[in-house]
Amino acid sequence: MLNAPTAARLRVAANEKAEAEKILQIKRAEGEAESKYLSGLGGIARQRQVIVDGLRDSVLAFPENVPGTSAKDVMDMVLVTQYFDTMKEIGASSKSSAVFIPHGPGAVKDIASQIREGLLQAESV
Numbered sequence: 704m705l706n707a708p709t710a711a712r713l714r715v716a717a718n719e720k721a722e723a724e725k726i727l728q729i730k731r732a733e734g735e736a737e738s739k740y741l742s743g744l745g746g747i748a749r750q751r752q753v754i755v756d757g758l759r760d761s762v763l764a765f766p767e768n769v770p771g772t773s774a775k776d777v778m779d780m781v782l783v784t785q786y787f788d789t790m791k792e793i794g795a796s797s798k799s800s801a802v803f804i805p806h807g808p809g810a811v812k813d814i815a816s817q818i819r820e821g822l823l824q825a826e827s828v
Contacts, residue, residue: 782815 758781765777 779815782818783811786811786814 758778761781762774762777766772766774
């Protein structure tokens with residue numbers, strides 16, 4: 704049987720060990736969260752850069768392969784494609800709530816003009 708001072712020291716040591724393990728777990732979690740945050744920032748930036756590069760290549764290559772088309776025609780087509788991709792994603796997601804988006808031939812034109820107007824306003828600032 705252990706005497707009282709030895710038992711007390713063992714209890715203190717066990718508490719200190721548990722506290723040290725707790726601190727290690729917290730620090731690991733904080734480091735992992737910071738890593739995910741930083742990789743998310745860089746990952747999104749890289750993803751956007753790849754999208755911009757792809758759009759630029761498409762706009763430049765399309766008129767070469769389809770005579771009579773302009774960069775505006777290509778961008779309109781890209782906007783319509785992205786609009787339909789968005790509609791498909793909203794419909795495919797089982798977790799999405801009801802979203803009402805105006806849909807019809809005029810709606811796509813309106814959305815494209817709104818995006819264009821926003822870009823022009825951003826350029827003028």
